[in-house]
Amino acid sequence: MNQKQPTSRIFKNEIYGQLARIGKAISSPRRIEILDLLAQGQKSVEVLARETGMSIANVSQHLQTLLDARLVRYEKRGNYSYYRLADESVSDFLVAMNLLAENRLADVKHIRQEFYSKYDETDPIELDTLIDRIENGDLTLMDVRPRDEYEAAHLPHAVSVPIDELEKHLSHLPKDQEIVVYCRGKQCVYAVQAVRQLRKKGYQAYRLEEGIQEWKYRNRPIETNQ
Amino acid sequence: MNQKQPTSRIFKNEIYGQLARIGKAISSPRRIEILDLLAQGQKSVEVLARETGMSIANVSQHLQTLLDARLVRYEKRGNYSYYRLADESVSDFLVAMNLLAENRLADVKHIRQEFYSKYDETDPIELDTLIDRIENGDLTLMDVRPRDEYEAAHLPHAVSVPIDELEKHLSHLPKDQEIVVYCRGKQCVYAVQAVRQLRKKGYQAYRLEEGIQEWKYRNRPIETNQ
DNA sequence: TTACCATTCAATTAATTAATTGAATAGTTT
DNA sequence: AAACTATTCAATTAATTAATTGAATGGTAA
Structure with missing residues (x-):
């Protein structure tokens, strides 16, 4: 039934749709790893591929997703595209997510402990x-x-x-x-x-x-x- | 090619897989809205359905996803299941995500401004x-x-x-x-x-x-x- | 015991996402 | 001009996800 939605419902759907852009961007383990690497400084696609074990094309795809979510930015120099975190608030958010995961997910602590042991x-x-x-x-x-x-x-x-x-x-x-x-x-x-x-x-x-x-x-x- | 991965790669894949559980949980606009409502206090499935305009079954499905990510918890009292945020760190994380979205996504500011105007x-x-x-x-x-x-x-x-x-x-x-x-x-x-x-x-x-x-x-x- | 209620589960369908592969693009080197 | 390089794009395939619908479950009321 095609019922007209109130303005407030449309507003909420739009706002939450935007917030979900952040969630979608970090719903992939691969993109979180890329972001963590970029937190240490700018990197080229090639370097990110090597560090993560992914193909260059795959890294590039993920970077486009992160660009779309405005979490990264880049500059081209010759053949090379150098990616970096969009700004410090992205890094802060990654730390907050880590803290939450450590706080909430027993598996996180467990995996770390097992590895370090x-x-x-x-x-x-x-x-x-x-x-x-x-x-x-x-x-x-x-x-x-x-x-x-x-x-x-x-x-x-x-x-x-x-x-x-x-x-x-x-x-x-x-x-x-x-x-x-x-x-x-x-x-x-x-x-x-x-x-x-x-x-x-x-x-x-x-x-x-x-x-x-x-x-x-x-x-x-x-x-x-x- | 079934090449053996180094221990460190396995460790990273596992850790980032865990972190992505948080990302996946908040990749849906619906689940973010549910979390925001729960930040104001415990609510039943029925109340969440009414507030969000979703079906009860759909809300319940999303709540199971949030339970799995350990972002919410619940207690049953009679027929009713009362859901709440797992703890304060979840609320803090939601605020951090909001700050990031406001900082990074021009659409967020724009949608709010248009609505309030x-x-x-x-x-x-x-x-x-x-x-x-x-x-x-x-x-x-x-x-x-x-x-x-x-x-x-x-x-x-x-x-x-x-x-x-x-x-x-x-x-x-x-x-x-x-x-x-x-x-x-x-x-x-x-x-x-x-x-x-x-x-x-x-x-x-x-x-x-x-x-x-x-x-x-x-x-x-x-x-x-x- | 039966009927009612709130919630969860399961199956289905449609949409979305992730990785791969090869082509295309743009800059650099020879 | 041709060859090489790094990156991006596009198509494909397989996997995952979201909403719906109806059944199942467990607690309460009559």
Whole structure:
């Protein structure tokens, strides 16, 4: 029956239709992973494909969806399209979603715990408790993300040792102080792998669970080389 | 080709699969509307169906999806199932999504502006600027939501005049002070309708855009009659 | 016990979405 | 000009999702 809907019903349908654009954009695991990667800095389609294991065409399709939802933007330089998060509010929203998922979905905690326990990991530590010691030179804060991500933004006082260069540094690090390692955040495995390698060489190393995204979310200062 | 995936890829796929449960839950305009209603207090399936214009079976289907994503919970009392938001973090997340949508989607602002302009509305006002005047008895803060929502939680110093009872009150209100009206928030039309009716009778009435959800999100105190 | 009520379940249909594959496009290099 | 490169587009296929309809379930009232 084609009954006329009241203005308020039409208004609500339109508004909720718009809000659902955000929901649809993040209903795909693939697009959430892409967004998480972009939270660390701009990336090309090719780089996103390699990092996620998806085909280039598939990544491009997903990026079009994210563009349509206004969560990302891009600039072309030559053959390359460099994508980035549309603005900081997108990153904040991703952190909020992570917090909700951790809070509500037992599976999230379980999957993380099971994965990290394979590395015989102690619990991660929190940056707040360390900031004084880092400033005093008491310990080393190590960023093991790709260097371009470090250059884009990093935690204060962090040194950059990309995971694929760690091997070369294993004999050159100061042995007399603890090393705290971080990477892209809770969905990234670089830090846990780096801690394992460092401990194998006798260093006192620990994993920091937070990355720059969580840090920005809490309005803490970030350093950049740009 | 059935190539073995590294442990880290499996881990990421599992974690992002979990995060996508949240995204999928809110990818439907219908489910977002249901969540927004539940942010105002517990409701039965029948009430949700009436408020949203959906069939009871359809509401129930959507609620099962939200249950599966752990965003809602319910208790049965006799024939009735009373649904509510799983906890406060769900409400916070909904507010964050709203903020993001407003920030990113020009259509959201546009749809709201177009709708409210039909009511010849002035811009809404903010509670922060009013709190002193309300406490001094200078103006009246009026909650026009259904009374059970008011009882569940309301802004400090608010009086309850459900929209469908406003007609009866139109001759009894103090004429010498301004009236500030609020309802469920930015997706609700009760406040704008109430302001229109009040102005027609000569009252100085204004619409408050925020509701209890935004207020709680900013960690401001809420009153309850429960 | 029977009738009524609110809700959930199941089957169906239509619409939407995700990944793949190959073509098309636009910029760069030779 | 031709070849190469990164990316986007379009068509296809399979899977998933949303709404409807009617049956089933469990609690209450008569």
